[in-house]
Amino acid sequence: MSTINKTKKIKAVDFFCGGGGMSYGMQKSGIQVLAGIDYEEKCKETYEANIKNAKFIKADVFELKVEDLETELNLKRNDDELLLIGCSPCQFWSIINTDKKKSKKSKNLLKEFGKFVKYFNPGYVVVENVPGVLRMKGESGLGAFIKWLKKNNYKVHFDVHNTVEYGVPQNRKRFTLIANRITENELEPIKARRTLTVKDIIGKANGFPEIKAGHIDSSDFNHTVPNISDITLRRLEKVEKDGGNRLSFADDPELQLKCFIGRDSSFKDTFGRLWWDKPSPTITTKFFSVSNGRFVHPEENRALSLREGASLQSFPKSYKFIGTSMGSIARLIGNAVPPEYAKRIGKAIINNHKNAI
Template sequence: MKFVDLFSCGGGISTGFARTGRFTPIGAVDLEVAKPSHPVGATACDDTYEANLGLRPLSADLAVISPEDVAAHFGFKPNDVDLLISCAPCTGFSQKQSRNHARDDSRNHLVERTAVYAEAWKPKYVVVENVKELLRGRHKHHYQGLHRRLTELGYDVFAEVHDLKHLGLPQSRIRSLIVAKLGGRFEWHVPERQSFATVRDAIGHLPAVQAGEQHPDDPMHVSPRMTDGSMARMQAIPKDGGSWTDIPEKLAHLRIPSMNSKKPGSFPDIYGRLAWDRQAPTVTRECSHPGNGRYSHPEQDRLLTVREMALIQGFPADYQFKGSLSFKYRQIGDAVPPVVAGQIARAILADIDGELEATSQASGQLSLSV
């Protein structure tokens, strides 16, 4: 099956589909935008996508570029597209962004742009992943608009919120999962696991490295250097799940202003260590600094390396990231976890195989599985 990936980032969701061996990317688009102060292309995510998937994404603004222009750039026809992947930015929906409670971010309209491409190409399946607020939050009308338009086009829409740890991710990550099927009903019984992959399962086998040190056998097994102050703060936090709240009073001078135990809602996870035998908390695009969340190694005094962060995010162990160190982390945090994408891909393949079997049986022929 051939697919096009809109908002392709560093290729996380494309990789999950491609590594099943039954999906091939024929187009991908990402503007590579980070902060307004960064130029277009700064995130280097298109370099990462190309390095791992062998296809160079088109750097373009999906708010304005047409499906016809995308198809012309890659040289495919509308009926070549079997699957459309469209994971628009989640920043404008996330409840963690206080401004989202007051205004509707203009980027949220990109969710509804998905229907423009679905109408032009008529793919058999459309896949969307986003934060849970897309289905449940203040600005869920954008999903409702997409649902209405896809339904008008003849799609059946499956949409549920799940913690992705149920799909094999060693991380608690609650997300909206949406799969639309053209001309038929799509059903997916997402498993409810009783046991889950842990931090130890994901990274416990990796060799130790120091902060700022790159392992000689894996250039991705590297983390940022730390200042003397940050290192002292890290060393004061207990191993295996410790937090800044565990820093003893005699070392209170190591705390920074956001470490305020008297202030309700202070940030309990900053400089926090992961716990070996639990799932990691949600990895975000800000995971490149220990002061941004619970992203530090359970035992070693440093931030998780790029490789460790990628494994926590469900990337294959041989994945290569391009660009600056901080943008490598951003590409990981922005990604749809490939291990989860692979589960979505297999659910679609099961649906396809079920249709083929039903068609074969109806026609009195032998059942064949492709």
């Protein structure tokens, strides 16, 4: 192992950076983020508005050459203070997505990220993805990637973690890999001391004024929520506060949805309210829709607002989301790595580096 310079800051390059959840958390941990790379132009404004002193590079990893990245960011090979992060879009391996043709290209993104790791041989590597990449580790390329890391003297931790254990008020299971060739330690994200609930994060006591469906907030706070039809409002008025679900209106022939007649045990979270005293369910890209999961406010007759979804993802209230529609902003939020989780990964890496011999 090489000589470690403990006075130097760890610097990171965030591949598939999206709206910057991982980069923001890493910065908060004390890691210097050099750049975020993403093919989606739609991420650029949000990334640049929040991730200060980092470059946004619009690039497709299938076409990006390692030498070009090396030159643009002045990177060095075998750099003990370099961290490469790969949180590739995961539609192909997700249990939620059913259209595999659309997402087929995303199945090889981990392999493409691997070529940068093999070339630069950084001190640290982080991969975050859906649990499906582990279930299908042969096909996803994960098995071969872990084998290469171990063969090249990395200590590798990989597992499926629930972010609720790491300071995020949300049940969100994610595959996480942390590889380290600086010490003999297998690094894990640092756990939180207590579990946060919905009540800790949203509601009037936490600065979220009561609003009605259709409310538009033109400020950066973005406490914006879509409108709903009259019949949907009538359904929500029947759903019990604090954790109720669509069974509250199942016996009303006017309000019951035809697709659920005789299927009371199916998709019970549809039109379901969050519980105040529990963490939220996984914040998906459709969290602003009452019919796409348990995304109804615990008391108010509406879906979660954009800012409420972001807060349950552990973004600070000052984080700016820039998009052309509610849907585009919700995608940035729902696809993000929760910043608090990223921070706890970063802290584990920094602690390890400080304690290296």
